[in-house]
Amino acid sequence: MTRSAFALRFKQVVDAAPMEYLTYWRMLLASDRLKNSDKSVLNMAFSLGYESESAFSIAFKRVMSQSPRHYVREHALKV
Known part of the structure; x- marks a missing residue:
């Protein structure tokens, strides 16, 4: 499957471009880690x-x- 065919099919199924979906997924992981970890933002x-x-x-x-x-700061206050 070509990259463009994959991107088109992915968008049809997921309703988001592959990189858009990946970025959103990373930010969901980040938001969870920011709430539940003491790692620095850099790490x-x-x-x-x-x-x-x-x-x-x-x-x-x-x-x-x-x-x-x-x-x-916002989520640390709610814990």
Whole structure:
């Protein structure tokens, strides 16, 4: 199967492009780890495949509508 055929079929089945889905999945993992781990944002970024804290933070904010640090502060208060 070609890459374009895979991308088309994936979008039909999942209703999201493969990279869009992967980014969303990574941010779900990140949000869980931010709530349940004491790892630094930098370590979390590397563990999820990002090469910098900045790239991770930008992606997290785009998907989750807030920065990772704000997310941690908000959810730490609710625990």
